[in-house]
Amino acid sequence: MSTTHASSLNHQRLIDAASALFFRDGINATGIAAVAEFAGVSKMTLYAHFASKDELIVAYLDQRNERWNAAVAQSLAAAELPADKLLALFDLHRQWLSDGGLRGCPYVNSAAEFPDRTHPVRLAVDRHKAGVKEHLLTLAQMAGLSEPQRLVRRLFLLLEGAFLTGALENDDSVFLVAKELAAELIAAAQPV
Incomplete structure (x- = not known):
């Protein structure tokens, strides 16, 4: 070798x-x-x-983000309509929560351990969360949904809330409720 x-x-x-x-x-x-x-x-x-533990933590988070983005691309390819792609993200989040043993979000967990918003670990967390929002925004815009920024804030809160609640309650079925609420928000944002 x-x-x-x-x-x-x-x-x-x-x-x-x-x-x-x-x-x-x-x-x-x-x-x-x-x-x-x-x-x-x-x-x-x-x-x-x-060079440091911080550098290792950032590498761990960044590599997880790369795997996440690959999973998002695969998940989105399986859905046809942009609105369906938005809902597919809820299924993917549920799968990742389950695959992680319902232990929560490594990014939220990392942010809790590194409260300084300028720390490299927090910046890695912010990159990931911004990427999730960007996926949502791109899909909302592709679907021609009204007020896409406002919709993205709501969908993001549903995703985050479902992930945290699922971990706290040891129950990934909360994503079914979150997805149902997301479908209602998406339907309400359809152009008239």
């Missing part, structure tokens, strides 16, 4: 380990040594890939 390939594998193993531990135990509760051990590498190897 080439040195470059081994380095790439170690880099990914570290992100995967961070992802598992940060999500399961919390970011501040998870030390660098635990991440390195979980990844099967030394702390020196970890620091060869990431």
Whole structure:
């Protein structure tokens, strides 16, 4: 195995380990040594890939965001009409909540652990949340819905609220209610 390939594998193993531990135990509760051990590498190897724990956290969040965007693209491709694509995002959020063991949103969890809005972790959280809003806005505009910005604020609140409530109540079926409310908002925003 080439040195470059081994380095790439170690880099990914570290992100995967961070992802598992940060999500399961919390970011501040998870030390660098635990991440390195979980990844099967030394702390020196970890620091060869990431200058700081903050850099590792941002890499974890950014890679999760890349996976999210790929899942969004796949989900949207399966729906035909823009309004149906908006509702498909509710199904996708529900799936990700369930797949995450109903442990909540890693971005909200990260924001709770890093209250400083200028911190690199919070900026990674903000990038992800802005991306979710951008998907909603693009779809609302494609559907020709009235007051798309206002609609996006409402749909985003439904998504976030359903994600948090689903985690708190250990019940992903709250997305069915959120999706039903979203359908009503979308129907009300249809051009006359």
